[in-house]
Amino acid sequence: RRAGKLPGRQDWSSWPHYQAAAAGFRGYWYPVCYSSQLTGKPKQITLLGEKIVLIRDDGTAYALKDRCPHRGVPLSEGNQQFPGTISCPYHGWTFDLATGELKAVITDGPESPICGKVTQPTYEVAERLGMVWVFVGDGEDAPPIDEQLPEELVGNAAVVGSRIQPRIGNWRFACENGYDEGHAKYLHRTSLWRLFKAMPVWNETRIVQRGRWIYRVQDKQYWTADFPGLGKWDNQSWFKLKPPKQTSNIGNTGSHREVNPVIAAQEFPGFASVSMPGVLRIAYPTFIHYEFYVPVDAENHLYVGVMADFRKGWRTLPFYLKYLGFVRWLFHGQFSAQDKWMVEVTDAPPERLYRPDESLLKWRKLAEDVTEERTERLKADGFEPAGPPV
């Protein structure tokens, strides 16, 4: 059932688009902050290495390149002098928030001849899941954000708990860590989250693709293993959880017999799945956990963890108790801190992969193929995609 032999030493050159995407893949929407954090006060973010100023005006969020074309001062150091605009703090160049057009130059008078001759680059902005999302592309129109969000989050009522945390390390290490098969069983064996979710020692796993997602399908789980000459290892050394009955393809069913109808309707082939541009989806029977690995630059990323429970009305109340009572601390906190640690200390390739790393290889291949397809499409439409393969 395993795909052929794994290649030996890897240096990422087999995946030129992936290798070139140190600062992220262009052509996608990325969550950058909570909606509640964005006010009329300009806020600077860095996304895919680009400095961007965000601001809210009359309820709508806007994003512009955060470098005044006059002398290079960040517009995020400025403020609003006129509705619907932002003014640079240095000489008062004033840009329209929606179009980026230079509307006024305060220090050159109302008839300033440069007005209308300069346009500041803008970014498309959307708000979903209580967060602000920014599209970074190569000049093409942004696709509707709902086409990029996990399908089940569009059109289904869900109560959501989330965490946004700036982290050190390349976003690709973070994504690979999230989808990495082996680390859940070994690195996380000491996490308190596992008081609730038992883990086998190892799995027999296949990776299957459905639509834009690739899934880890656990064909068989081994709860103990005898290592010749070394002894037995059972991954349950400091507490005892009964191995769950594998009642569906959704892993770690734990004590739950019922699968939430929205989750059941998705018929996920596997427990863990990943899609472009680095979105992890872990389906539990009653909720789904997502991780968005947002490239800040080549050395930093934003960890955005989202837990969605598909309930509505008064039934959402127990979720808040559960999320704020322990999930936030055990899962988005202590468990996730172990991942943060590994992403910080992982060294760049070369690397020597082993059997469970098939998940990494399939993710890189997905990223490569999707990017190749996008690059061809953009070129055909007359756009020049940034970051050509080396």
Ligand code: FES
């Ligand atoms: Fe922005 Fe002069 S640098 S107005």
